[in-house]
Amino acid sequence: MRTFTARILPVAFFLLAFPLVLVATAAAESPVFTHLVESGKPHGAKGPKHKKPFFHPKGIEALDLAKKRTELAAPSGSLGSGAAGAPSSTLLGLDGVDEASGALDVDPPDGAIAVGPTHVVEAVNDTVRIWVKTYDVTGTLSGATVAVSAADLNTFFGNHPNCYTAANDFFGLVSDPSTDYDSAGDRFMLTMISFDQLFFTSSLCIAVSQTGDPTGFWTIYAFPISPFTSVLDFPRGVFSGDGQLYVTGNLVLCCDANGEPFFDHARAYAFRKGDLYAGINTNPQIVVVGNDPESGLPADSLTPAQGAGTAGMYFVSASNPSDPPLAASTVTLWKWRDPFGANVFTQQGHVAVSSYTQPPNAPQPGTTFLITTNDARNLTAYWFNNTVYAAHAIGCTQGAATVACVQWYQLGSLDGPPALLQEGIVADSTNPIRYRYFPSLAVDKNARVALAYSYSSTAEYAGLAYTTLSALSASGPLGSEAILKTGEGTFLSTRYGDYAGTALDPHDGLTIWHAGEYAKNFGGSTEWGTWVSAIQITDATSTSDFSIAAVPASPPAVLPGATPTYTVTVTALNGFSGAVDLSVSGLPAGATGRFSPSSVSPGATPATATLTITTTSATTGGTYVLTITGTAGGVVHATTVTLAVKDFALSVSPVSRTVKRGKSTSYTVTVTSLTGFTGTVTLGPVQGLPAGAPASFSRGTVTFTSGGATSARSTMTIKTVRSTLPGTYALTIRATSATGLIRTVGATLVVQ
Known part of the structure; x- marks a missing residue:
């Protein structure tokens, strides 16, 4: 979370001198619709720098003291000295958003990344950049072209009046981005906290793309944070396989006896993806997180696990020591089950890991100015095959020196008391002066982990590096440490990080993308830059493979009786050859699917087939997720598309x-x-009426228009006469659209 300190001080004085009566606004649950717009800021045009503060749960003074004394309790880094193993390579490196292209020159950037079949989205505190990927004839990633260079997120979220941004509120700011891609729904999401500094109030702003193309239109929601004078700091958001979007954060209240904001507790929010995608009014479920089992104080900074493929969501937190105590050794697993049903949030349990301390701030060449490494909170979590990997920065002894190191874990037995499957510290006694901090990780489909992080030393400017891990490997990191981007100069700022982003590419399930900060030279001065890398880990045991994709991912809605088509592309990977059989599931009642051809054989060039969906009048309206599956021997891959049927219903x-x-x-x-059904619907006739008892409608027809009302009512009146026979009559009310679509609903009439 960032603030403009120059504005806050006089405002804080005013509020103390002249107390205001503040009334919380109603929940902002209605969306607005907009698209990303280039900011128009020329590259290299720099404005005033705005630094955001960092909130440690026990206060920044306690953190600084703990960092100064960390040498007394720092563990050895011998757990994770790099070992030779599975080789890896960097397929691509891209210059991301930097301080010059950012809208407000916010320091630090807070990096986030999401990857879809075609696009890569990078978000920092006030700007988003989008690339379109390109592949060669073998299906190997070959490049990326900028589609959106720098879209201002203050302007973007400012389209919603309840997002407090610099575009619509003099004291408004947006900060702390998270972004993710939902393979099942073919949508991107972007979450940020928006903050009004005058009233110290905030709202959680959520945007979801309306299709799989993030350069198109988005739907934006704003959810107010309660109580009114509070901020949800350090929010982290991810999609889950159970149809929800989960967001966590630390609730910071205003203010203590000294007028300082303070941490109160951690929270988790759940949102229905279906509501967000449909653009309808919606409310989240909210839970208050309990205490950390080691300190007995409220747990902080829960990280939701990316890639969670089961019902519910897993979260990881790490004890965050201050002085006292100097050290901690507890990692806790939490789970939220069925948030809109049974709604059970539990602390599954905790594991004891190697003792750790706060990470000391990191040196850099040519100055005594240190790079801030923040605290030991958990920073990244990724679910794979019913285990969760996580990592954070700590203080450890490397050689004879105490430095900042990256500590990682793999947890198992997730649905009971968790088990520590393996752990390690990324350190290297042969390079004892290198500090490592702000880690982020992801897992590929072969259970190989890319763990990336920032680094610097007295001989190395702040850059980016990574190593690789393997499931249940006693040797710890498999690959030797590799550099993603070298730093380019001395970074003279008190802020760095606060986090990086890593995402798995759904195109092949093998490429792992990372976005993080590095010290970038601007021709005489060094400021922050971000670097986007595509990493692939080579597994000697892997076999040839194929990928499958389909377009359009989310075509326009059709009427019952239509025959929409999709183009399915199968691409050979690593020398794959053979026939891939195609099938489709998830079709609604009254619809069938047919491939032409039903089997394809990709080679040097991808192979395509056309999927034709035939709907009938029996196909009812709604949006259906279709799973297109390719099978070749024992190898199975799938992709999803949506079938939207526009219709009308009677009740x-x-x-x-x-x-x-x-x-x-x-x-x-x-x-x-x-x-999105539009057109005129005529009511009647009504079948099953008793003799001599006609039915009439107050409105004989109703008409739906694009952007208009989505429902209409008519009063149906039945008049009986004295000669009407007593009895129970089953009525069928019929309605017909202008295109001939007929829908009915039943009712009962009892005549006495």
């Missing part, structure tokens, strides 16, 4: 009426537009 209330002969009764008939 009646009440479903039964009782009337005396000679009297009248009425029902409310509601016509609802589904998935």
